[in-house]
Amino acid sequence: MELREHGRYDWSPLPERKTYDWPGGKKLAFCIANNIEIFSYRDGLGSDSATLTAPQTHRNYAWRDYGNRVGQWYLFDLLEEYGLPSSHNINSRVLRAYPQIREKILSRGDEIVAHGRSNGERQDVLSEEEERRLIEEATAEIIELTGKQPKGWMGPYFAQSEVTLDLLQEAGYEFMLDWPLDDQPVWMRTRKGHILSVPYSVELNDSPSMVFRQEAAASFERMIIDQFDELLLQSQKRPLVFSLVTHNFILGQPYRLRALRRALDHIMKHRDDLWITTVGGVNDYIRSLPEGSLPGQPGQA
Template sequence: MKHTRFEFSPIANRKPVKLPNEARVALWVIPNLEHFHFDQPSTSIYGGTAGLKPDILNYSWRDYGVRVGVWRMMEMMKKYNIKGTAALNSEVCAEYPEIIQAGKELEWEWMGHGTTNSKLITSIEEAEERRLIKDVLDTIEESTGTRPKGWLGPALTETINTPDLLREEGIEYLADWVNDDQPYPMNVRNGEPLYSIPYSIEVNDITSFLSFGHTPEQFYQMLVDQFDVLYEEGKTNGRVMSICLHPFLIGHPFRSKYLEKAFSYITSHEGVWLATGSEIVDYFKTAHEKDVIDQMAT
């Protein structure tokens, strides 16, 4: 099956992107704020108990993130003037209102992230998915005072209809498609602009620690190396660097120490734009939309 969401557009053929204030890299940090159900399996550190009901080991390991890890992350990001774009399960709003209040005080952006990461968005009918998306956005708006402009599916899951339904509900950017270093427009059936924004499945603590088996030191080096290359390329064509984080992983002290080292390194450079998802997409649409649409159409 061939999708029709966008045309192939090699970055080497695009008109160079100029970021605000002559920045080379837009740094986009995404804390995933998630709620997990006690009796359902999800991300696990130990497979031996992952199928049990209840699975106390893995459930309580994930629960560390909302009880401790996210608070350590918030202090660290505040120290380096980094405003998070939180990928927010809507159930977090009722389960952990203290996190919502703290994020509001830090002026974080809120990005829809489904209801819970115990339930993926797949194999559901269009009408049901439409209701789910609306409920998520309504809940987040009621809790935070702001309706999300962005969306990240739980585990980056979608149906064939998801981008269309998201745009119908006012979503302006989508982070599920991990295939670029710059935003680009996607085709949706109502013809309104929906932008893909660079998210990463590799510059991501889930895959780094649980799939690749990296140490915290290796994760730090990966962040530094990713930044160094994008920073050099950004001299002539601006790039977006996403850092995708989960408080139940990176929020542990022995890991967070190395995230802070990476933040210190990155923010010590000139020409780094500390941005939220909406700021990146709004600027990109204003400054480069015509260039991008023309290039995507060729």
């Protein structure tokens, strides 16, 4: 068979790339990307705590709603205890339905990354015009309720169509998190320019790990620590990004929160070695680097 190619980026082996430093001469960037989502009751899409293909019920709706009612507030407290910023991949309708969450994010100065309208739907099954409308509506709602245009996008369920990158760049987005292809930022081509892919882990992500693969909290804690330790070692050779992905209805459960706390204790022992930032902070810094610092950088031949 003839293999299809995406044409969005060129293959680039890690050892052949140019090196650069993160701010302060640091080699490893640390980002927390927290997902805050809203779902339709007994309708649409949504994960289940026990069965992958379960229908939408009152039980799994309530399990997910626990995250916004309780788990997210535990996570806010934990972030404040450790003095950590966070990026929040947030469905735009969360901002309207749960204004206390919106106000808490804004008062903390955290970053909002657009995450579609809700997690009851996905965009890769839509026509181009329908997908454009979804992006426009989510963006407009975030601007209305926060006063700011989001720079980054994370599609519900990592979903993208053939034209999502084009539509995002045309809608004014600077970066997205849907392609888990690298531990460094990567420039992606669009039909009218470029958009940056910022590392966002599908492995160090509590939803696929603990919901879909049924990893225990202690196992996920070990994964966080091992991923961090190895990336810290590897970053002695080149700049890397360590992203930790959370969902408030998963890691916001108290027994899992305790595992996250132990993992953060380990990470924070190395605080002076890290550039602690947001995914948007990575995007901004990459855009400040000299031309040619990354393969495929806009302006290069």
